[in-house]
Each structure stands twice: as C-alpha cells, then as structure tokens.
Amino acid sequence: MDIYFYNTLTKGKEKFIPIDKTEVKIYSCGPTVYKDATIGNMRTNIFQDVLRRVLRYNGYGIKHVMNITDVGHLVSDGDEGEDKMLKSAREEHKTPLEIAEHYTKLFFEDLESLNIETPEVICKATEHIKEMLAYVEELMEKGYAYETSTAIYFDISKLDKYPVLSNLNLEEQKAGARVDVDKEKRNPYDFALWIKAPENHLMKWDSPWGPSYPGWHIECSAMGRKYLGEQFDIHTGGIDLIPTHHENEIAQSKGACGKIPAKYWMHGEYLLIDGGKMSKSLGNVYLIRDLIEKGYDPIVYKLFSYSCHYRNKLNFTWEGIEATSKSLERLKSGYRNHLEGNDEVSDEIIAEYEEKFHKAINDDLNMPAAMGVVWEVVRNEKKSPKLANLLLKFDTVLGLKINEETTKEQKMIPEEILKLVQERKIARENKDWAKSDELRNLIRSKGYEIKDTKEGTQINKI
Numbered sequence: 001m002d003i004y005f006y007n008t009l010t011k012g013k014e015k016f017i018p019i020d021k022t023e024v025k026i027y028s029c030g031p032t033v034y035k036d037a038t039i040g041n042m043r044t045n046i047f048q049d050v051l052r053r054v055l056r057y058n059g060y061g062i063k064h065v066m067n068i069t070d071v072g073h074l075v076s077d078g079d080e081g082e083d084k085m086l087k088s089a090r091e092e093h094k095t096p097l098e099i100a101e102h103y104t105k106l107f108f109e110d111l112e113s114l115n116i117e118t119p120e121v122i123c124k125a126t127e128h129i130k131e132m133l134a135y136v137e138e139l140m141e142k143g144y145a146y147e148t149s150t151a152i153y154f155d156i157s158k159l160d161k162y163p164v165l166s167n168l169n170l171e172e173q174k175a176g177a178r179v180d181v182d183k184e185k186r187n188p189y190d191f192a193l194w195i196k197a198p199e200n201h202l203m204k205w206d207s208p209w210g211p212s213y214p215g216w217h218i219e220c221s222a223m224g225r226k227y228l229g230e231q232f233d234i235h236t237g238g239i240d241l242i243p244t245h246h247e248n249e250i251a252q253s254k255g256a257c258g259k260i261p262a263k264y265w266m267h268g269e270y271l272l273i274d275g276g277k278m279s280k281s282l283g284n285v286y287l288i289r290d291l292i293e294k295g296y297d298p299i300v301y302k303l304f305s306y307s308c309h310y311r312n313k314l315n316f317t318w319e320g321i322e323a324t325s326k327s328l329e330r331l332k333s334g335y336r337n338h339l340e341g342n343d344e345v346s347d348e349i350i351a352e353y354e355e356k357f358h359k360a361i362n363d364d365l366n367m368p369a370a371m372g373v374v375w376e377v378v379r380n381e382k383k384s385p386k387l388a389n390l391l392l393k394f395d396t397v398l399g400l401k402i403n404e405e406t407t408k409e410q411k412m413i414p415e416e417i418l419k420l421v422q423e424r425k426i427a428r429e430n431k432d433w434a435k436s437d438e439l440r441n442l443i444r445s446k447g448y449e450i451k452d453t454k455e456g457t458q459i460n461k462i
Helices: 039-057 084-092 096-113 129-141 218-228 239-257 288-293 299-305 318-340 347-362 367-379 385-398 415-429 433-445
Strands: 004-007 012-015 023-028 061-068 121-124 145-147 151-154 191-196 212-214 232-238 262-268 271-273 314-316 448-453 456-461
Touching (some): 039 347, 084 096, 096 288, 121 218, 129 145, 129 191, 129 239, 218 239, 239 262, 314 318, 347 385, 415 433, 415 456
Parallel strands (some): 061 121, 232 262, 271 314
Antiparallel strands (some): 151 191
16 A cells, blocks of 8 residues: 655655665654653654554564764754753753763653654764764865864855755845854855864864864764665654754755755654643643653553644643543553454454555554544444454554553552652762662652662552
C-alpha cells in the first residue's frame, strides 16, 4: 500500500518513494541538552516515533540518526549571545559536561517512559568536532564561506535560492529583524559556521582560525552526511526549526555537495497549553515527570497526542489528560475482553479493519483516523481473540502497551510523596548524600519506603 507524507519542501502531500527500497534513512534534530525536555518537545518525539513504526509496519528497515546538541546552540538564532550549554552551566554551577550528561540522561528516561524507540544512531556534537571542521573547510574551499574577526560565515548570496523551506522574501524583511547586523557580514542573513572563542570560553577547540567552537547548524549537516550520506530520505523536527536551523542545513549541504540533504522534510506543530503558549512566566511549562507526579502513566500523554494530527496544533489541558487516562483503561479493557472471548469473527472483517487502519496511518500518519478504527475494533459486539491479536498488531504502531496491565502504583502514592522522591533524586544526582538521607527519612516518616534498584527507585507503603 502506498504511503503519503506532507513534504514541507514542496508544500504538498506526496507519495513516499524511498531511495533504497529496503531501508529508509531518517535524520531527526535531537535536543539541546541544557534543560529539561518539555511535553511540547516530547510531542515531536512521539510524531517521529510514529513515523518509524509506520515505516516498519509497511515492511521497511530503518536507519534513524538523532543528534544531541551539547555545544554550539546560542541563546539567539541570530548567532548572538552565549552558548545555551554555558548559560545553563553558569546558572546551575556545573560544568558544561555535567549539564549535558544530566539532561541527556533525563531525555532518554522520558523517551523510555513514553515507549518511544531509540534511533539506531545517537551522535553528540562534541564527539564530531573533526567532521564539522572538515565540513567548514570544504565550504571555505568552494567559496561558500568567509572569515571575519569573530567567525566563519556562510555566504547565502552564493546560492541559487535562499530560503527554500519557509519561502520568506528576504527583501521584505527588515535588516536585523532576525539578527543584529554585523558590519563584517556580507549579508545580514549570513550565518555562523564556526565562532572564534573568547579567551575565557569554556568550550573551544583548535582550528585553522584559532581556538573556536561550532555554530549550531553545522553539526546536523556534518553528522547527517557521515551516517546517512549526501542525500537521505526524511528529515524531521519541530516546526520552529524550519525558518532558521533547517534552512541553514540545506544551505550548507547545497554549498558542500550541491544537494538538498533530504527528499522529504516533515515537521510537527506546536503544543498549546490551555489554548495559549507554554512559558515560564505563566507557570505552565510541563514535563513528563509532572504527569507522573499527578498519578498519570506517561503513555496517557502519547495517546492524548493521537487525538490531533501531528501537523495541527494540539491543545493540552489536565481535563484532557484525565479523560485520556480513562480512555487508555477502556482500550486495555477492550483488548482483554476480546482476548477472553470465544465468538467467531470472519477473516473478511479482520481484513476490512486492517485495511482501514493501514490507509489511515499511510495517509501522512493520520493517527486520529487510525484511532477511530481502533475504537471500532474495541466496540465490536463479538469478543474474539482474533480481534485482540489485531489490536496487538495495531499497537506496533501505537506503542501504547495495550497488553500490559496498567499499574495503579502511581495513583496510590500521594503527590506529596512523589515530589519528595523527585527532590531526593535530584539530591543524589548532585551527590548531596546528606540531603538524600534526610529526604529518605522524611519519606519514611510519612509511611513510605524507597529502594534504589537498577530499574530505578521503587516506592512502597510501609
């Protein structure tokens, strides 16, 4: 069955034709590990997980690469300010390496809690400095880059077209709308490939231009080419990456090899909170652990994400999460009812359900439509193990673990205890053993005991 994806590059839905008929190559922009990933960030990872699962459902092998940005992402997209890693390290009184290790670990814990598959290749920016330097030198040699007193910049005037994804008319943009105009730049939209480091800069490497560090965009071009070649099938990310990061990736690739790196560009839309933006000032920046602390299985959020197409804005509310939690219980109960039934269901009915589900997921990952088919199966009056097996097949795409009993443990443990356990976890990560012991004793005084195991911290009522 044919697959169709919306391609940001062509602004339309296209039939998916892979470069290799057996293996699909995907590059996804991963996290900048300077702070916790929000549920908004996780929505993008859920969409990318569904993409993997749909491709596999259609019989393809997958080589999926995700980067970890642990250097080079400045606080402004306009090549201004300090590196986000350095800013976070200063604020938390840690080294950049400690910050990166801490938030990378939390990121992958969140992926695991959401049953999101880990890409085949995880690559850190700091471990690919050599490849990035070689890429910049190549652009210099080919005349696409130039040196100033502060950086090596990419010269967008050398391209036949820029930008190509967002289709902004640069002539209509005020100079400095995105960047402060550096008088040494040839064009205000030229972007930094490599940045010369101040003397006291913590993250810098030797280069032909002295001690310096990479710009944000070069890592994805260098690592994408290293692991997937000059051109691969699909590039994914959040919609916020289109106008700057992904435009500049394309520019770099066209300069280096004359090709747009990916044939299909797929982007997930924003998550709204109670109809508005997520922001610290509004106190609505939610993390996966906030769901856990309120007694919800993180898988509930995954199912909640399926209520809206990945290219549409999704509005998060706690009321919606509560309703979805009950839906997940009904879904699991429906699976068990079919598994325990003994009614006869024809192969034709099974095939009809499967075809409808398959068409939905192959139509640009239309998960709301796919879930509609799932609920049809659940509500079928006949209860049959054949329908249970069909739901399990669908779950290879959904990733909801419908055949696992939902644990009541989180709901049984008071939120107050969960918060204390989280505080203790942070104390242990900071090697503040005295604080950790103090919190353990406080938790015990409230009637709960905690045990640290290889699988994580277990909480039991005394």
